[in-house]
Amino acid sequence: MNAKSLKRKEQLSKVMSDSLDHLRRLKTDKNSTILLLAPYVLLFTMFIIIPVVVAITLSFTYFNVIEMPKFAEFYGFYNYIMILTQDEVFLRYVLPNTLKYAIITGPGGYLLSFIMAWMLSQIQATPRKILALALYTPSMLGGVFIGVIFRTIFSGDKSGYINSILLNMGLISTPLDFLQSGDYLMNIMIFVTLWSSMGIGFLSMLAGILNVNKEMYEAAYIDGIKNRLQEIFYITIPSMKPQMLFGAVMAIVGAFNAGGIGVALAGSNPTPQYAGQLIVNHIDDYGFIRYEMGYAAALSVILLAIILLFSRVAYMLFGEKD
């Protein structure tokens, strides 16, 4: 009898210590999780969230770095009103330039990436790897080296490669000033950006196409699909929507990140006759050259809004509705 109750007591204490152990483990697990997350969350907050919040806040102020920021007139909307009504450079050059540039290089680069990825998926593995590397190479060069390459090739004197070809063919009689005249700068920027647009999004789509289940195609042909085009629209794209979306977001970010290319090519901010002036350059102009931080911040907010708008479209096209 005594032995039995002792045994029960032992069991009870074991259960209790087990559950205490479990609780303790849960607690250490929670601490450990916080520790795992902390560095990233902290850095993310400081260098991504706070800058966006600060940009939005500053956009409602007048701030010249020396004095404290002052709340701007017109209920804080002074900067926005100035940008949209008084800033002739912005309205005549920067905004149209940015829209033209972003619409061609964003969706254009995206379409190009998809077409290239699809064609690559139709050939064997080894040549595909080599050709994919060739297409990807320009995207890894970085703005500085891209600037060097195309300043060399489009050099405005007769030793420039393109100029010498055109001269030799007799198409022109004097060298064209590609990068300094403003007549060609925008088109060259678009060309260069498209040339370097097959980056990580392109690789993602290539992997996506290669991973589409082959049985889907077989089934589709039995169901009456007739050609490659139908195959792309009815099978390939719907089965790789997540990768299409990732590619789209990367294309948008890539297009806006490459905004410095005009300045890199022309070698000056502002670019000649504002021909290659994009919002990013306009922000630098006001922020780091004229120190009108409130105004520059309002421009930043407009740029972020444009990026968000583009991304919304991408999510509408390829996002999973929930």
Next chain:
Amino acid sequence: MASFLGTQINPKRFHRSQLKFYILLVPIGLFMLMPVLYVVLQAFKPLSELFLFPPRFFVTNPTLENFARLFRTASGTGVPMTRYLFNSIIITVLTIGLTLLITLATGYALSKKRFKAKKTLFKINQTALMFVATAVAIPRYLVVSTLGLTNTFAAHVIPYLAMPVGLFLVKQFIDQVPDELIEAAKIDGANDWHILLKIVGPLVKPALATVAILSFQMIWNSTESSNIYVIDETKKTFAFYMTTLTSASSGPAGVGISAAAGLIMFLPNLLIFIIMQGNVMDTMSHSGIK
């Protein structure tokens, strides 16, 4: 089934029908490489060939003259080129190492741990995929200067450690690691750091390799931190040095030197990517946004 074309995705052997793709892709591939090749060849041209009219694509008398001159050059303030290169190497190695560690830890927590804010955190990070740093360069500068980082080495590293794309890719990849594996390790008494470094880390190597490449491309090519955060010339990077090179010397002599510098910039990029191409493609299979 004669009309069945679908299995020709990722074909095992050559078929005549693939010819049309080669006819398109090979010239496009060459076209993509031509500008790079041209400038790479410029780096090996002696002065006489750089001045030549009409310019030639290929080199006749290759020389290392441009590299020698590049290594002898110094910036206007007397800082030797090798100093910039040294800075870049240190900064890049440091940034990649820390980014991998932070990304792996966070990706693991987001994928395998249970906590309330998990979904929200992942959604926020996914939204941040479209974050364009240059858009908010000024507020970022204000943050850096508030933290007292201006004009320090840390200014090249710390602002770039949180990489939304990297975290996204690593988290998606860790999702593929079976939960049972981690449970088993826990029963054997392994703690989180042990699991992270000994089990999850090795299993998600492809994703880590991809993050390393992306981080490398961002840091190695970046001039932002040298332009904005750092004033002291001896703390600036090689990419920045290259921009001073190209704006200072626009003549053909300068073209040779900047081509040589460009080649030094580009070669590590290319080598790392070639070595890790397989890993990157593995990672990209899990890159979709759902």
